[in-house]
Amino acid sequence: MAAPRSGDGALLVLRDQPRSAAAEAYRGMRTSLQLLPQDKQSSVVFTSCNQGEGKTFCSVNLAIALAAAGKRVLMVDADMRRPTLHKAFHYDAETSGLSDFLAGQTATPLVRITDVENLSVVGSGPVPPNPSELLGLPAMLQMCGCWAEEYDHVLFDAPPVSGITDPLVLARVVGRAILVVRAGQTSDRSLRRTADQLRNAGVDLLGVVLNGRRVPQGFEYGYGYVGAATGVSGR
Ligand SMILES: Nc1ncnc2c1ncn2[C@@H]1O[C@H](COP(=O)(O)OP(=O)(O)O)[C@@H](O)[C@H]1O
Ligand SMILES: [Mg+2]
Numbered sequence: 426m427a428a429p430r431s432g433d434g435a436l437l438v439l440r441d442q443p444r445s446a447a448a449e450a451y452r453g454m455r456t457s458l459q460l461l462p463q464d465k466q467s468s469v470v471f472t473s474c475n476q477g478e479g480k481t482f483c484s485v486n487l488a489i490a491l492a493a494a495g496k497r498v499l500m501v502d503a504d505m506r507r508p509t510l511h512k513a514f515h516y517d518a519e520t521s522g523l524s525d526f527l528a529g530q531t532a533t534p535l536v537r538i539t540d541v542e543n544l545s546v547v548g549s550g551p552v553p554p555n556p557s558e559l560l561g562l563p564a565m566l567q568m569c570g571c572w573a574e575e576y577d578h579v580l581f582d583a584p585p586v587s588g589i590t591d592p593l594v595l596a597r598v599v600g601r602a603i604l605v606v607r608a609g610q611t612s613d614r615s616l617r618r619t620a621d622q623l624r625n626a627g628v629d630l631l632g633v634v635l636n637g638r639r640v641p642q643g644f645e646y647g648y649g650y651v652g653a654a655t656g657v658s659g660r
Pocket of ligand 2: 582
């Protein structure tokens with residue numbers, strides 16, 4: 426099978442605009458992650474309070490930054506309700522992936538090689554009726570263990586916490602999460618509530634990414650972030 430071509434220029438700033446402020450921000454985020462103890466950096470869930478705050482954008486670009494540094498990286502589309510990674514890496518969202526594996530239909534989840542060197546992807550698979558139940562199965566925990574041995578970094582692109590339990594269930598299984606908030610969009614209240622929900626679920630909250638902060642660059646404006654993997658403040 427040909428390697429899926431990565432695309433959606435809006436999404437892949439690190440590949441398509443390597444000199445931009447945003448690309449530099451992701452390299453900084455890579456460093457923040459790599460400064461953590463080894464056991465903390467291997468697998469992490471990206472979640473947020475609400476839809477559209479940049480979980481996919483941030484996790485994909487961090488994955489590319491890590492892959493560019495020679496790390497073996499796996500991205501898992503764990504948003505079984507609204508999968509998105511197929512748009513970045515051009516494969517059919519409804520084909521084999523995490524959901525059919527967890528439902529017992531395949532022996533292992535299909536791992537797709539991408540055209541980004543060192544970066545592989547597991548799709549969400551066909552949309553199941555019961556994502557949170559699937560994510561809580563022992564098979565998920567077992568698979569996470571296998572991936573953690575095989576890859577240097579496993580990044581899970583999860584749904585937002587608001588209204589559904591999938592991301593809490595997944596983050597509990599994986600043990601660690603990074604919360605993405607969007608400048609001008611996520612309220613302090615939502616941030617605190619979501620951080621508390623994660624902590625109460627026993628999840629190690631590695632940090633908060635502020636996504637979409639406008640950064641002046643001469644006459645242009647790029648996008649940057651602050652606060653990756655530095656812990657949540659302002660409680
Ligand atoms: N920092 C950013 N700069 C430019 N566009 C962004 C940025 N963050 C997110 N987007 C765009 O905003 C939309 C929502 O982001 P996405 O990552 O899909 O959110 P989520 O996964 O949290 O639902 C997408 O079209 C994405 O390309
Ligand atoms: Mg998404």
